[in-house]
Structures are given as C-alpha cells and as structure tokens.
C-alpha cells in the first residue's frame with residue numbers, strides 16, 4: 001500500500017468548516033474505489049509518543065483538529081501547527097464530529113472516555129469515538145457501551161507500529177465495532193496508517209493487538225538472551241545481528257533495536273511499561289479462555305523485573321538489563 005501511495009498521492013482540501021479530506025487513491029480506500037472523503041471536525045485526546053505525531057499528520061493533511069491532553073503543555077506543538085484546544089475530553093467531543101483517543105492503558109482510556117468531563121458527556125447521535133489505545137477487550141466493550149448509550153458510534157482501532165511509523169503515517173489499524181464509522185473514518189486512518197483491518201465486533205481489535213504484542217514481547221526477550229549469550233561466547237554481537245537479518249528469523253525490530261542494545265542505549269519509542277501492560281493483558285486474555293502461554297508469562301516476569309530496576313519509561317528493549325541483573329545476582 002505504501003508503494004501505491006507513491007503512485008497515487010493523497011490530496012487534502014481544507015474547507016472553511018471542518019475537514020474535507022479527499023483521498024483520491026483507491027488503493028488506500030479500497031472499500032470505496034474512486035475516492036472517499038471525510039467531512040467534519042476531528043478531536044484528538046492524548047498527545048504522548050503516539051498521539052502527537054498521529055494528530056500532527058491529520059493537521060498536515062488539512063483536517064480541522066481539536067486537541068486535549070492531561071498535561072496541557074504537550075498540546076503546544078500541535079497548536080503551533082494550527083490545532084484548536086478544548087479544556088476537557090467532553091468539550092472536544094461536543095465540538096467535533098469524530099474524536100480519536102490515544103491513552104496509556106485501560107484505566108486512563110476508561111477515565112478519559114467515561115469519567116467526569118469525559119468524552120461520553122460530549123457525545124450525541126451522529127458523532128463517533130475511535131479509541132486507538134491498547135486496552136483489553138473488557139475495557140473496550142465498557143467504553144463502547146458508554147459511548148453508544150449516548151447514540152454515538154464506537155470503533156476500537158489499536159495500532160501496530162511505533163513512534164517512527166506514527167510520524168511517517170505508516171501505522172497498521174486493527175479495528176472493530178461500528179462498521180459505518182469505520183468506513184466514515186477510513187480517509188483519516190489512511191492519513192495515519194499504511195493498512196487497516198476490520199475485525200467485526202468490539203473486542204476483536206483489542207484481542208488482535210494483544211496477541212501481536214504478546215509475540216513481540218517474547219521475541220524481544222529471546223533476542224536479548226541471544227545477544228547476551230553471543231557476548232559470553234565471544235561472538236561479535238553486531239555480526240550476530242547482521243546474520244539474523246539475512247535469514248528466516250529476520251525482523252525489522254532486531255535490526256532497528258539491536259545496535260543500540262549492544263551499546264546499552266534505549267531511546268524510548270515503545271515504553272517498557274506499556275509492553276509489560278500488554279503482556280499482563282494478554283495473560284488475562286489467555287486465562288479467560290484457558291489457553292497456556294508459558295513463554296509470554298516468563299517474558300512478563302522479566303519486564304516486571306526491568307520495571308523494578310527503574311526502566312519503566314525506557315524503550316522496551318531495555319528488558320535486556322533485567323537479564324544482565326540476573327547474571328550479576330547469581331554471581332553474588
């Protein structure tokens with residue numbers, strides 16, 4: 001799809017009221033060949049590592065975007081790009097046609113949607129709420145029920161892809177819920193992402209996201225073990241990374257994170273605390289259907305150990321430090 005964008009660029013036409021975003025590339029909006037358009041005002045709640053670049057891409061595409069963030073100063077760069085500000089999620093929702101939310105975890109996603117001055121208070125028939133945070137299916141259903149009780153529509157749409165894909169508009173949306181809202185926001189998803197899946201009922205998007213991140217969390221631990229073993233047996237770790245990149249277990253994550261892990265540097269793209277949250281939620285999901293996931297359970301213990309070493313806000317690749325600490329404690 002990225003290649004298709006090169007051949008068929010997206011066209012953004014801002015109007016006086018709201019956003020008239022015309023996606024002229026049928027490859028990016030295959031369910032409406034010949035182009036689809038979104039008309040209306042767009043709200044964005046939560047301007048962290050992911051939310052800020054996603055909202056920024058919507059503004060750059062010509063959308064009329066209104067933002068809110070708990071820490072207000074994080075709105076400033078978006079306001080400089082032309083965003084409007086409202087003082088609460090409820091006010092954003094009542095002034096916008098569709099509101100996106102990118103919050104840290106189930107607790108914050110539920111609070112921002114359903115709490116006092118939360119988005120639900122500003123919702124009404126004809127409006128839509130799209131939660132792109134990574135949460136569990138139970139939380140997503142709770143948010144969905146509260147939003148739809150106002151007559152508004154709800155779509156869960158967690159994303160694969162990290163800080164750089166968010167900046168580059170190359171995320172992967174794993175959506176579920178109201179299909180007409182999905183179709184309505186397709187042009188917006190295609191500004192922020194390179195692909196999208198519609199998975200049916202609310203909960204399926206959350207479950208898909210947790211499965212993907214469960215695999216990713218275990219892969220990272222296995223990679224970290226490999227790097228430490230390589231070092232112990234005298235192999236050059238950068239050569240190990242290069243050899244991996246040529247073979248069947250090649251993954252962009254290894255080439256991207258490996259060189260900085262060798263240098264014990266963990267610039268944050270995906271915070272370790274969020275990876276541990278996703279493993280915790282995946283374990284609960286597996287428990288709910290009596291599915292054993294012992295490798296993920298072991299990986300989760302290492303992320304918990306890394307958090308207790310003060311690494312919660314570092315990149316999740318810092319989990320390697322928990323393995324190093326294990327070696328040190330076994331030598332004492």
Ligand SMILES: NC(=O)C1=CN([C@@H]2O[C@H](COP(=O)(O)OP(=O)(O)OC[C@H]3O[C@@H](n4cnc5c(N)ncnc54)[C@H](OP(=O)(O)O)[C@@H]3O)[C@@H](O)[C@H]2O)C=CC1
Pocket residue numbers: 045046047048049050051069070071074102103104105107108111112132133134135159160161162163269270271274275
């Ligand atoms: N980073 C990544 O690579 C990816 C992250 N995700 C998921 O996306 C979500 C956001 O991640 P990311 O942007 O990295 O996280 P950040 O920690 O950078 O941002 C979290 C956001 O949630 C807000 N927040 C936290 N607690 C509350 C609360 N109690 N009330 C209101 N707002 C709150 C923060 O506000 P404040 O600024 O005030 O702290 C901030 O806007 C998470 O669910 C994560 O798992 C998904 C894909 C990739």
Ligand SMILES: O=CCCC(=O)O
Pocket residue numbers: 134159160161162213270
């Ligand atoms: O939830 C975070 C996912 C990070 C990624 O897909 O690279």
